[in-house]
Amino acid sequence: MVAAGRRVIDALAAASDGRLAVEWTEFPWGCGYYEATGSMMQEGGVAALRDFDAIYFGAVGWPTVPDHVSLWGLRIAICQGLDQWANVRPVRFLPGVKSPLRKADEVELDWIVVRENSEGEYSGFGGRNFGGRLPGGEIAVQSSVFTEVGCERIIRYAFEVARTRVRKKLTSVTKSNAQQYGMVLWDDVFKRVAHDYPDVEIDTCLVDAMAARFVLHPEQLSVVVASNLHADILSDLGSALAGSLGLAGSANLNPERRTPSMFEAVHGSAPDIAGLGIANPIGAIESAALMLRHLGFPAEADCIERAIDRTTAAGVLPRDLGGEANTAEVTATILRFLN
Template identity: 35%
Template sequence: MPLIAVLAGDGIGPEVTAEARRVLEALDLGLDFEDGLVGGAGYRGAGHPLPPATLELAKRADGVLFGAVGDPACDALERSMRPEQAILGLRKALGLFANLRPAKLFEGLEDASALRAEVAREIDLVILRELTGDVYFGEKGIRTTAAGLRQGYDVMAYDEAEVRRIATVGFEMAKRRKGVLHSVDKANVLETSQLWRDVVSEIAADYPEVTLIHMYADNAAMQLVRNPGQFDVMVTGNMFGDILSDQASMCAGSIGMLPSAALRQWSDDTGLYEPIHGSAPDIAGQGKANPCAAILSAAMLLRHSLEMPEPADRIEAAVAKAIVGGARTPDLGGSLSTSGMGDAVLAAL
């Protein structure tokens, strides 16, 4: 019986993961669920944002369904004890370096997009973000210059092995989709990006069926709003991927609609699945959160970790049907509660 670790976390995390779990249970797939504390809830309940028991659960699970972490009450804690360290610790401990962030405009949400309807309808892409390197994980600190000024520094770095493994996932994804891979970097000014571009170009020789297009990050941001339909798979580093995927969410209507998967290989392996939105403490407990991203993340869990594409397709089709039928949470201009949106998806199943 496949084991799903449910790490709901903070803020709206428990609300949206509850709806995702309801959908999974409705499919009657013989899944076993086990809850674990994480984030601010982990710190309050067990003295650490990633308690040993939670990490052990994640390691033995077949897939991890994650909510969100972040709690303003924990902002004064030392950095190693803050809620956000939980997700970084899980990615590192599980070796999850490949972050899949699909962005697709669901029919009926054209008015929710920041783009014109005819442009927004063309969005159907995946941003593949490298997850364990780059400036977020490089050497960092505060130092004093020779002039006595405080100076912050963060080192951006990738080695060729790190680039090779994420690029390979990108080519494999593109091969399964439309056969176009955009590699996003800033090779015109960054040596890290120049190495990235060189390595990606080397790997392209092994994938003659995939068209490789190099694009600078600033141009990619512009093209996402100008002509998003040109993109199929975008592979990029940690920081650029973080920024571009949030931009893509507003092109697709709402950040509450975008799921994600953190993987270490394409399929049949433990992965971590979460909505790309944060804990949203300002609306936590009010029933206003959109659970669709969490529900769609559950579909990704079925597809990639459990290799159950048919029920994954059913979940995605049910979300699409609910949206076409007029189901809307406040972020989409509607008035349905979190559980009401979950009811609409369940009805569509």
């Protein structure tokens, strides 16, 4: 997937008359690296990334490596180590792609999920103890951590995103009826910050009701902000409703630009089809568009998204979208439609 995205970026750079130039440095980190060394990345790996302009991330995960090892050893280590606290996941309904939602045939659907990416349910606080007890006696504690600073910065960022939309609306998602400390803090911060954005329509919703709204009333959505876990789940639901997780790109941002941001497809790895050349490259290529937009090349980002739209509209669809095109064919078609 990374190779497909790099081809698209390199093609844009070659046609830019020097306006855009890209130098790639590739790191061999991941599950193969773990099996060879016992670590998902080299010692000091996060520090080694700090001087780059951006990170273009491939999927990790392999049956021989526990998922929590691959995730915490690489992706979360980078996100937390570089304070990439805002995760942005657009939900785009593409022409020529059949959605399981009937409403997608009736109304234009398009929304953005903004995910808190540094704390919450994925803070990593907790542990396992009493393993020496009799069988069944071990205990595991996993603590969610919500800080006022963490809540405010992601909520304020989401309000700014909402201001860029045609419909300036922000929906906050929590579960504060059941989680009476961290999620009530989130709600309180949302109410306070909302006073600074009188031009943005606001809405609040419990996460279970929001899952239903994604399916039943998606036309009500513009920008959705939620905690690390809730937004992770809801954004995957949104991508599936658009047709496939293979369509979705994402950006892990340090909005202050103190550190490089990281761009990746939402879908993760797919060991069952690895090496067959049939995976859907659109999510990775959409992530390339998000990366170029972040780096100050909005025209090139728009060019990529138009090419994706033209490709799916032309019926060049990979297998997860019901088509027969392989990875190379989808990529080649997107390259042909770049203009």
